[in-house]
Amino acid sequence: MSSSMKRLSSLLFFVVLNHLSELATGQDEFVYSGFTGADLTLDGVATVTPNGLLELTNGSFRLRGHAFHPTPIRFGNGSSFAVSYLFAIYCADSNLCGHGMSFLVAASNNFSDTMPTQYLGLINDRNNGYATNRFFAVELDTNWNDEFRDIDNNHVGIDINGLVSVNSSSAGYYHDDGNFQNLTLASYQVMQVWVEYDGDSKKIDVSLAPIHMAKPSTPLLSTTYNLATVLTEDMIYVGFSASTGSFISRQYVLGWSLGINRPAPAIDITKLPKLPREGSKPRSKVLKILLPILTAAFVLVLGTTIILLVRRRLRYAELREDWETEFGPHRFSYKDLFHATRGFKSKNLLGVGGFGKVYKGVLPKSRVEIAVKRISHDSKQGMKEFIAEVVSIGHLQHRNLVQLHGYCRRKTELLLVYEYMSNGSLDKYLYDQDEKPTLTWAQRYKIIKGIASGLLYLHEEWEKVVLHRDIKPSNVLLDDELNGRLGDFGLARLYDHETGPQTTHVVGTIGYLAPELARTNKATPLSDVFSFGMFVLEVTCGRKPIDPTSQLMLAQWVLHNWQQGFLTDAVDTKLQGDYNVDEACLALKLGLLSSHPLVNLRPSMRQVMQYLNGDMAPPDLNPTHMSFNIISLMQNKVSIYSDNELASQ
Ligand SMILES: Nc1ncnc2c1ncn2[C@@H]1O[C@H](COP(=O)(O)OP(=O)(O)O)[C@@H](O)[C@H]1O
Ligand SMILES: *[C@@H]1O[C@H](CO)[C@@H](O)[C@H](O)[C@H]1NC(C)=O
Ligand SMILES: *[C@@H]1O[C@H](CO)[C@@H](O)[C@H](O)[C@H]1NC(C)=O
Ligand SMILES: *[C@@H]1O[C@H](CO)[C@@H](O)[C@H](O)[C@H]1NC(C)=O
Ligand SMILES: *[C@@H]1O[C@H](CO)[C@@H](O)[C@H](O)[C@H]1NC(C)=O
Ligand SMILES: *[C@@H]1O[C@H](CO)[C@@H](O)[C@H](O)[C@H]1NC(C)=O
Numbered sequence: 001m002s003s004s005m006k007r008l009s010s011l012l013f014f015v016v017l018n019h020l021s022e023l024a025t026g027q028d029e030f031v032y033s034g035f036t037g038a039d040l041t042l043d044g045v046a047t048v049t050p051n052g053l054l055e056l057t058n059g060s061f062r063l064r065g066h067a068f069h070p071t072p073i074r075f076g077n078g079s080s081f082a083v084s085y086l087f088a089i090y091c092a093d094s095n096l097c098g099h100g101m102s103f104l105v106a107a108s109n110n111f112s113d114t115m116p117t118q119y120l121g122l123i124n125d126r127n128n129g130y131a132t133n134r135f136f137a138v139e140l141d142t143n144w145n146d147e148f149r150d151i152d153n154n155h156v157g158i159d160i161n162g163l164v165s166v167n168s169s170s171a172g173y174y175h176d177d178g179n180f181q182n183l184t185l186a187s188y189q190v191m192q193v194w195v196e197y198d199g200d201s202k203k204i205d206v207s208l209a210p211i212h213m214a215k216p217s218t219p220l221l222s223t224t225y226n227l228a229t230v231l232t233e234d235m236i237y238v239g240f241s242a243s244t245g246s247f248i249s250r251q252y253v254l255g256w257s258l259g260i261n262r263p264a265p266a267i268d269i270t271k272l273p274k275l276p277r278e279g280s281k282p283r284s285k286v287l288k289i290l291l292p293i294l295t296a297a298f299v300l301v302l303g304t305t306i307i308l309l310v311r312r313r314l315r316y317a318e319l320r321e322d323w324e325t326e327f328g329p330h331r332f333s334y335k336d337l338f339h340a341t342r343g344f345k346s347k348n349l350l351g352v353g354g355f356g357k358v359y360k361g362v363l364p365k366s367r368v369e370i371a372v373k374r375i376s377h378d379s380k381q382g383m384k385e386f387i388a389e390v391v392s393i394g395h396l397q398h399r400n401l402v403q404l405h406g407y408c409r410r411k412t413e414l415l416l417v418y419e420y421m422s423n424g425s426l427d428k429y430l431y432d433q434d435e436k437p438t439l440t441w442a443q444r445y446k447i448i449k450g451i452a453s454g455l456l457y458l459h460e461e462w463e464k465v466v467l468h469r470d471i472k473p474s475n476v477l478l479d480d481e482l483n484g485r486l487g488d489f490g491l492a493r494l495y496d497h498e499t500g501p502q503t504t505h506v507v508g509t510i511g512y513l514a515p516e517l518a519r520t521n522k523a524t525p526l527s528d529v530f531s532f533g534m535f536v537l538e539v540t541c542g543r544k545p546i547d548p549t550s551q552l553m554l555a556q557w558v559l560h561n562w563q564q565g566f567l568t569d570a571v572d573t574k575l576q577g578d579y580n581v582d583e584a585c586l587a588l589k590l591g592l593l594s595s596h597p598l599v600n601l602r603p604s605m606r607q608v609m610q611y612l613n614g615d616m617a618p619p620d621l622n623p624t625h626m627s628f629n630i631i632s633l634m635q636n637k638v639s640i641y642s643d644n645e646l647a648s649q
Contacts, residue, residue: 029257029259057244057248061244065240075105080261084193089188091247097142097186102241129164136204137241167223190275192208202224238258337361337372342361360420393466421477458489469528526599528605532608533592535591541570555591568584593619594608
């Protein structure tokens with residue numbers, strides 16, 4: 001027994017040794033035609049499957065995977081390299097594809113301090129573009145992300161130290177005659193990538209082509225960059241990184257080769273491992289026997305099916321028009337949404353808002369969790385503009401916004417599909433104490449900062465100004481990590497047409513409406529700031545903007561406390577004194593300043609962010625000189641300020 005064990009282990013030792021010496025033939029080249037027996041350094045969920053595929057992520061949400069060549073490689077100033085690899089990306093749902101993968105050359109193989117989702121396992125949300133990242137990557141990105149100025153949801157990019165690509169292009173290749181041929185990265189077709197760096201000219205070329213095709217003569221992408229300034233160590237690590245987010249994809253590498261100061265060795269395509277079948281398990285043999293019987297049954301059932309199909313057509317009927325084809329990828333089929341929400345069962349109801357009901361759903365193919373908002377509409381008028389707006393809003397991506405994935409349209413209703421927020425809306429935490437625990441001060445402050453950052457993005461960081469118009473705790477949703485995310489943004493056009501029970505003729509909610517809106521009826525970024533100020537006061541004090549019983553205005557009450565010299569008396573008593581006094585005072589003052597009745601005194605969201613981050617001190621407010629005209633706010637009428645009040649500001 002033990003002698004056979006010994007023999008086995010010495011055999012293993014021999015195999016490993018043999019393998020190592022194969023790699024050692026030059027430290028400056030390697031080739032993998034499949035990864036069986038390769039001793040890759042893996043982390044995250046990356047694995048090598050039994051048949052030799054390198055699987056970077058495994059089809060679950062929000063994961064990372066990295067795989068590196070086991071040993072670092074010598075790379076000096078002036079060195080060149082050439083790499084080629086074969087990959088395939090599988091997406092369960094072609095509309096909603098997960099994040100991509102990248103080939104990576106880095107000074108270290110420790111990527112533990114990175115994040116999944118749009119960060120691709122390369123960076124985290126704080127260090128994009130930092131010189132300390134020291135990596136060069138070629139991203140194959142299957143998701144459109146505005147934060148990193150992506151060009152589309154199917155592109156190849158050259159990244160250095162960050163995810164804003166130095167150069168990028170839609171996936172494809174150039175024919176010899178110069179014509180461009182599109183390729184879809186997430187088509188689950190095997191494709192080959194070539195990455196070449198010339199140490200003399202500092203030129204980086206990237207090419208892409210389907211398997212069996214030679215390297216195109218014109219590269220897809222190129223750029224000039226001295227990688228010696230990025231990869232300053234003597235030794236470099238080469239490998240792959242990939243991530244999934246709210247959507248899943250699986251990224252596979254089938255073969256890989258590298259040459260330092262020489263061409264990349266050829267990969268033996270005949271030896272590549274096979275990709276798993278899309279979706280489900282192979283069919284069983286029993287089924288083959290049963291098939292004739294089933295066929296007979298099928299004929300019988302056919303009649304019934306036809307009847308059912310006709311009924312089904314009616315049931316899933318939706319409205320589609322020619323102009324919608326351009327919005328194709330953002331359109332969901334009613335059938336998918338119907339199944340996702342189990343037929344809009346009341347069990348799946350998440351809440352009822354001013355405009356309709358919101359249901360929880362799980363998309364059948366990709367298992368992505370969604371929230372579907374059903375809004376009734378009857379007018380066809382302006383529908384095209386509205387859908388265009390929905391699609392454009394779908395492009396807004398920020399970690400403090402609830403992502404809008406798309407829409408579906410039926411005869412009398414519109415369905416908006418949002419990212420699902422597992423922790424529901426903030427108002428429940430502030431008021432429904434039986435249902436949810438009280439939030440700690442640290443959690444509240446994080447939510448306030450998050451919402452400020454989301455709103456700043458809407459106001460200033462997107463290509464056009466987007467107004468929210470209805471900021472309040474019930475429109476702030478909390479994700480898994482209790483980050484505040486703004487929902488319901490930018491859809492003012494629809495809301496202008498329809499009116500719901502909780503809204504006034506002006507879009508918004510009483511108590512959060514800036515007083516000047518009643519006069520001008522025109523929302524501006526500063527009217528959003530007003531609502532934001534109310535929101536901050538509400539989160540800090542745990543009270544509604546207008547007390548339902550006493551009709552007392554919250555801002556007035558906070559100011560009163562301050563004038564009495566006890567500003568912190570306004571802080572939510574449910575915190576039982578357990579909070580950071582400086583932060584709470586800053587929040588209260590900022591809340592008052594932002595919800596000031598005089599528009600010109602409110603800060604912009606950029607200033608708000610600077611105050612919250614401590615980059616700048618807020619203006620020194622004197623409580624005795626501040627005043628809030630309660631009556632005009634409550635009745636939502638034109639505000640009149642006396643001249644001396646204006647003069648004192
Ligand atoms: N994306 C989402 N994820 C989870 N729950 C949601 C989502 N969107 C809305 N909800 C729930 O549905 C309720 C109603 O939503 P909504 O119609 O947006 O409210 P309102 O019109 O009051 O702003 C919310 O209070 C929240 O509990
Ligand atoms: C993927 O890996 C994670 C973490 O190891 C695991 O929790 C999950 O179940 C895996 N998913 C699949 C589909 O195998
Ligand atoms: C990787 O880096 C992190 C910090 O970024 C550090 O905590 C960890 O110890 C490192 N791991 C290894 C194996 O060096
Ligand atoms: C390639 O795709 C882009 C974007 O989807 C499209 O604009 C272009 O017309 C396509 N080109 C070809 C040759 O199909
Ligand atoms: C990006 O790559 C293309 C294709 O090689 C090239 O024509 C273009 O000049 C590059 N742009 C930059 C900014 O390097
Ligand atoms: C690389 O070498 C060139 C010339 O040989 C030199 O100008 C440059 O400073 C060197 N760069 C680094 C990072 O060593």
